[in-house]
Amino acid sequence: MYRPGRSTLLGALASALFVFSVLVSAAPASFEAAKILARQQVYHDRNQLGSFYCGCDWEWAGRSGGRVDLDSCGYRIRAQPNRAVRIEWEHIVPASLFGQQRLCWQQGGRGNCKRTDPLYNLMEADLHNLAPAIGEANADRSNFRFGVLPATPFQHGQCPIRVAFHERTVEPRDEVKGLIARVYFYMHDRYDLRLSRQQEQLLMAWNLQHPPDAWELERDRRVARIMGHGNPFVRGERGWLPGHRNQAEGLRALAKPETRPQTSVRGNSRSRVYHLPTGCPSYSRVSGANRVDFDNEVQAIRAGYRKAGNCR
Structure with a gap:
């Protein structure tokens, strides 16, 4: 019976470790x-510990969403019954906030940015900025600024989020105020975004009043394993003071030829298959509306895509 030698076993182990490191450390491309x-590697065991804005439990459903247990937190549907019962992925710093600071947004909105701007796609896919939220709460938060609203009544049952629609202002529950502040600092610092003085003052206060708890530290560790870097404002490696100068590591990383994403795999979000630039005749036929770009096949497979059957 064949018995593999030591060098063969070591080679196989090295290959397996290489594949594992790619799977663990490759940041998402979309x-x-x-x-x-976020579902599989960050929040997989958090669905019984509360959604972002309301602290509701949910059951995972589909590829990345979930169905909310409204009774678990006393949530009352305000206006959107379909979105109130599902989990959505909230950009803590709204996509429109960082998108509107890009030329691509001014020339065609979010769709144009997704098609043409690598930096926008990096920001939109940054896991540090994502959290699972009840869809209706996500919609009501919209892209409103954060504020303090003691006179604004709750409008979602026992969910402790206050939304002043006319003032376009939201006050979240205390449990996430510190995390929100540190995510805002991270996104603005890493991607060289502009932060208003009013928001800066509020977020600096929240950062001091609500230091990182055990879950925020664990969340940062989990996200760092995927993204390749943590949030220095969570880890205490960096602070934010008035007049803060952004480090802009995200821009510098994108500018380096050796680290710039080189898209070679094209997915079709409708068929859930991916195509390679050579050997796949349908590569150039994927419509812009359905196109999802990946840096490599590993990322496409991790995202749940399979190779097109007509690829040679």
Whole structure:
């Protein structure tokens, strides 16, 4: 009977470790892939510990979503019954906030940014900025600024989120105020975004009043394993003071030829298959509306795509 030698076993082990390291450390190339990774590797065991804005439990459903147990937190549907019962992935720093600071948004909105702007796609897929939220709460938060609203009544039952629609302002529950502040600092610092003085002052106060708890630290560790870096404002490696100068590591990483994403795999979000630039005749036929770009096949597979059957 054949028995593999030591060198063969070591080679196989090295190959397996290489594949594992790629699977663990490759950052998502798209928002669609990021949502799946957030479910599988960050929040997989958190669905009984509360959604972001309301603290509701949910059952996982589909590839990246979930069905909310409204009774678990006393949530009352305000206006959108379909979105109130499902979990969605919230950009803590709204996509429109960082998108509107890009030329691509001014020339065609979010769809144009997704098609043409690598930096926008990096920001949209950054797992540090994603959290599972009740769809209706996500919709009501919209892209409103954060504020303090003691006179605004709750409108979602026992969910402790206050939304002043006319003032376009939201006050979240205390349990996430510190995390929100540190995510805002991270996104603005890493991607060189502009932060208003009013938001800066509020978020600095929240950062001091609500230091990282055990879950925020664990969340950062889990996200760092995927993204390749943690949030220095969570880890205490960096602070934010008035007049903060952004480090802009995200821009520098994108500018380096050796780290710039080189898209070679094209997915079709409708058929859930991916195509290679050579050997796959349908590569150039994927419509812009359904197109999802990946850096490599590993990312496409991790996102749940399979190779097109007509690839040679």
